Amino acid sequence: MKVGLMGGTFDPIHLGHLLAADSVCEALELDEVWFMPTNVPPHKEHKPGASAAERLEMVRLAVEGHPRFRASDVELRRGGVSYSIETVTRLRKEHPDKQFYYIIGADMVQYLPKWYRIEELVRLVTFVGLERPGYSTEYETLPGPIREAVRLVRMPQVELSSTEIRQRRAEGRSARYRVPDRVNDYIEVNSLYET
Template sequence: MKVGLMGGTFDPVHIGHLIAAQSVCERLELDEVWFMPTNVPPHKEQAPGASPRQRLEMVELAVEGHPHFRASDMELRKGGVSYSIETVTMLRAEHPGYRFTYIIGADMVRYLPKWYKIDELVRLVTFAGLQRPGYDTGYEGLPDAIRQAVKLVPMPQIELSSTLIRQRRALGQSVRYMVPDRVNHYIEVNRLYEA
């Protein structure tokens, strides 16, 4: 079984996340993509606006009905700061024989050498680096061992972020069509990200 891992705060999950997952799923012929909301992200200083449970519930709503997408609460159950090496080690223990591919944004490719225990991590997983038109991922400058673990996957240009969605909600603006309909409804019902 070939599984893509899509980690992030998903605060909230939006259509850009889903399009990225679909692009990698098709290009690398993955069997599934698991969306894994982080408990405490190691690289973000600001706490998420929605609770861990709410972020997971939004992911569940976003992937519901998709034949290859799954929501995973593993990092939330684990608690603490979410480091990729710990997540992957746990997943490989729970699912021996599965091959995992970590899906990362174009901006994260160049920072892979700074990831916690990256030398161990590249022996356990491959990385799918999302390529945006006109964006230099820094792929060519990566150390050999890391570069060999990275596959660049082209993705359409989508100027959308969870930050933008939170900002629009704080201003009382609609985020319809930026998030799946069911996620939009959830955000409105729970009055998330309002000023």
């Protein structure tokens, strides 16, 4: 079974995340994509605006009803900083029958050499870099062993970010049409990201 792993703060999850996962599912014929909210992201400066439980619930609401999408709390259960090597090692131990594909944005491909224990990680998982118009993955400049572990998949250009959605909410504006309807309802009912 081929499983895509999509990590992120998902603060909040938005339609761009779902479109990216769907693009990879189609291109690589994945059986499932697991969305894994990070506990403490190693690459981000800001602390999440929503709690871990709220972020996980928004992911659950976003993927509910999709036959191949799943919400996973593996990184939240582990606690601490969410290092990919620890997550992938654990998942491979728990699911030895699955082949994992780690989905990352175009901007993250060039930073792979700086990832914690990347030399081990590239032996455990295939990375899928999302190619978007206007973004360079700098794939050609990656060291050989890392480059060999990366597949590139094109996705449509979507100008959406969780930062923009939080900003809109802080300004009293809606996140509608940027997040799934059920996620929007959850954000509004729980007054998330309001100042």
